[in-house]
Amino acid sequence: MTVAVFHRDFQRTGRWRDLPAYAQIVRSRFKLVVTYRQAAFFLLAVVVVQIFVLREVWGSLYASRSSVNGLDKHALIVYLTIANLQGWVMQDPTVSRYMYERVRQGLVAFDLIRPVGFVPQMFAHIAGSALATMLFVVPALPIVAFVGSLDAPASASAGLLYLLSLTCAYALASVISLVLGMVAFWTTEIQGLTMLYRLVSQFFAGALVPLSFFPDAIRIPAEFMPFQSMVYTPVAIYVGHLREAAAFEAIGVQAVWVALVCVGAWAMWRRALFRVAVQGG
Amino acid sequence: MTFVRATGRSLALTWALQKAAFRGQLEYRLNFVLMVVMAFFYQGSGIAFLWVVLSKFHTLDGWTFRDLAFLYAVRLLAHACWVAPCHSLNEIDLMLREGKFDQFLVRPLNPLLQAISSHFRMYAVGDVITGTVLFVLGASLAHVSFTPPHVLYLVLTVIGGALAEGAFVLVAVSLVFRYFETWPLRFLIDNVFLLLGSYPMRVFGPTVSWIFTWIVPIAFVAYIPSSALLGRAGGLHVSPIIAWAAPAFGFVWFIAAYRFWRWQLRGYQSSGH
Numbered sequence: 001m002t003v004a005v006f007h008r009d010f011q012r013t014g015r016w017r018d019l020p021a022y023a024q025i026v027r028s029r030f031k032l033v034v035t036y037r038q039a040a041f042f043l044l045a046v047v048v049v050q051i052f053v054l055r056e057v058w059g060s061l062y063a064s065r066s067s068v069n070g071l072d073k074h075a076l077i078v079y080l081t082i083a084n085l086q087g088w089v090m091q092d093p094t095v096s097r098y099m100y101e102r103v104r105q106g107l108v109a110f111d112l113i114r115p116v117g118f119v120p121q122m123f124a125h126i127a128g129s130a131l132a133t134m135l136f137v138v139p140a141l142p143i144v145a146f147v148g149s150l151d152a153p154a155s156a157s158a159g160l161l162y163l164l165s166l167t168c169a170y171a172l173a174s175v176i177s178l179v180l181g182m183v184a185f186w187t188t189e190i191q192g193l194t195m196l197y198r199l200v201s202q203f204f205a206g207a208l209v210p211l212s213f214f215p216d217a218i219r220i221p222a223e224f225m226p227f228q229s230m231v232y233t234p235v236a237i238y239v240g241h242l243r244e245a246a247a248f249e250a251i252g253v254q255a256v257w258v259a260l261v262c263v264g265a266w267a268m269w270r271r272a273l274f275r276v277a278v279q280g281g
Numbered sequence: 282m283t284f285v286r287a288t289g290r291s292l293a294l295t296w297a298l299q300k301a302a303f304r305g306q307l308e309y310r311l312n313f314v315l316m317v318v319m320a321f322f323y324q325g326s327g328i329a330f331l332w333v334v335l336s337k338f339h340t341l342d343g344w345t346f347r348d349l350a351f352l353y354a355v356r357l358l359a360h361a362c363w364v365a366p367c368h369s370l371n372e373i374d375l376m377l378r379e380g381k382f383d384q385f386l387v388r389p390l391n392p393l394l395q396a397i398s399s400h401f402r403m404y405a406v407g408d409v410i411t412g413t414v415l416f417v418l419g420a421s422l423a424h425v426s427f428t429p430p431h432v433l434y435l436v437l438t439v440i441g442g443a444l445a446e447g448a449f450v451l452v453a454v455s456l457v458f459r460y461f462e463t464w465p466l467r468f469l470i471d472n473v474f475l476l477l478g479s480y481p482m483r484v485f486g487p488t489v490s491w492i493f494t495w496i497v498p499i500a501f502v503a504y505i506p507s508s509a510l511l512g513r514a515g516g517l518h519v520s521p522i523i524a525w526a527a528p529a530f531g532f533v534w535f536i537a538a539y540r541f542w543r544w545q546l547r548g549y550q551s552s553g554h
Contacts, residue, residue: 038462038465039462039464039465041465042465042466042468042469043465043468045469046468046469046472046473049469049472049473049476049477050472050476052485053476053477053480053485056484056485056486056489057334057341057480057484058334059484060341060342060484061334061338061341068337068338192312192315192316192319195319195323196318196319196322199319199322199323199326200322200326202326203326203329203330208326208330209330209333209334213333213334213337214333215333215336215337218333
């Protein structure tokens with residue numbers, strides 16, 4: 001009895017005090033996404049069609065060549081398959097859409113007066129949505145492998161570096177979606193911006209063409225953008241296109257981007273709080 | 282005769298409603314500019330992909346960038362030609378959920394035409410502008426001789442292509458009376474037409490080509506007509522006579538889709554009942 005009480009008290013003090021609240025957000029977001037699974041499956045079908053089209057178009061481009069820019073046809077198709085699947089997971093609009101709706105309807109006031117922080121709440125939403133997405137990705141893998149091509153990472157170290165790079169990529173994508181959502185505090189309208197982001201990031205992230213295939217005129221600007229860190233870097237490491245020193249350097253660039261975007265998000269959040277205009281309040 | 286007069290009156294009413302909806306949206310000037318820019322990026326990323334890969338590989342299944350740009354532009358023009366007048370149908374889910382569809386049934390105008398003319402969104406203008414600009418570019422890059430029969434064929438192709446895409450959107454829209462949420466299916470249709478319609482169909486292999494010619498008429502939107510206009514009809518998977526009859530397929534599909542809509546409409550249940 002005493003032990004149980006002690007245990008409960010122990011749980012509810014310190015920095016982990018709010019954990020049950022976040023767990024609840026994660027659970028409800030997970031349930032919400034799973035309830036609307038029909039929509040998720042149609043969106044996934046678009047990704048499957050895109051992978052198929054890319055495989056056939058690139059297959060025709062390669063024709064009789066065995067290797068271009070140091071990538072053979074098989075590695076390229078694996079690259080495109082993983083890149084598009086990963087792009088689908090990364091471009092989760094949950095948080096930016098949620099913030100947009102809450103700000104527009106004035107409901108953001110309720111999120112702000114809750115005893116747990118607003119930004120951590122948003123990360124809990126991201127986590128819930130990511131869990132649901134993983135649930136959809138697993139049954140999709142055989143279909144994706146059929147229309148595109150899947151293979152093991154180029155080597156054991158490529159696999160490990162991929163996981164590290166993927167973590168950075170996911171962190172970067174999550175914080176950027178948070179920043180996009182924060183824009184709603186100023187403009188109350190972000191649908192155009194999120195759409196633009198989706199299109200520009202897909203192209204410059206290298207989901208359609210690996211960055212190393214870009215002509216210099218757009219490859220050099222693309223290397224100074226954060227988008228390549230979200231798709232190109234991890235997937236190029238996976239298929240062995242970026243190796244050893246080049247791979248470490250690319251992960252370093254990713255880390256710098258994560259840090260920069262986090263600082264930007266923090267600075268924006270401090271100002272956003274003063275911009276809260278509760279509609280009808 | 283009464284049928285002709287009634288149709289004329291319906292179209293005049295639809296036109297008047299469309300104009301009113303358009304004027305309403307003109308109030309938001311910044312939104313207009315943003316939506317045009319968006320449409321440009323949306324369609325521009327597809328053409329940028331072609332430009333990037335062809336600057337490296339030079340041809341795709343024997344097609345140069347010039348020819349591909351023409352094919353892409355014809356597809357886009359057909360798409361814009363469907364989207365510009367009919368994009369309100371994208372909001373059909375909401376019209377049913379909010380009970381607006383009840384109004385359409387008691388007014389003296391075809392419910393489909395009322396749904397079509399109920400809103401106007403500026404992205405439609407963006408699609409038209411981008412489509413036109415890319416078409417002018419594509420047509421000047423590719424070597425097409427614009428004789429009067431070619432121009433007539435092109436106009437009919439664009440209308441036929443718009444109706445082919447419209448037919449599938451209309452089938453998806455009709456399902457709203459049973460399934461209430463149809464936007465994911467329409468999103469898929471939009472992307473399938475974009476992704477499979479913007480390249481020479483032959484690269485997808487014989488089975489996929491057959492399906493997207495005879496079951497879903499995507500090949501008739503741009504691939505077959507552009508091949509005919511660019512003098513490539515010999516390499517097609519259909520006979521040249523069918524290639525020159527391409528616009529007719531869209532018309533036939535659309536009539537079938539309209540009949541499906543009429544049939545599904547009978548299953549309408551007002552929200553709240």
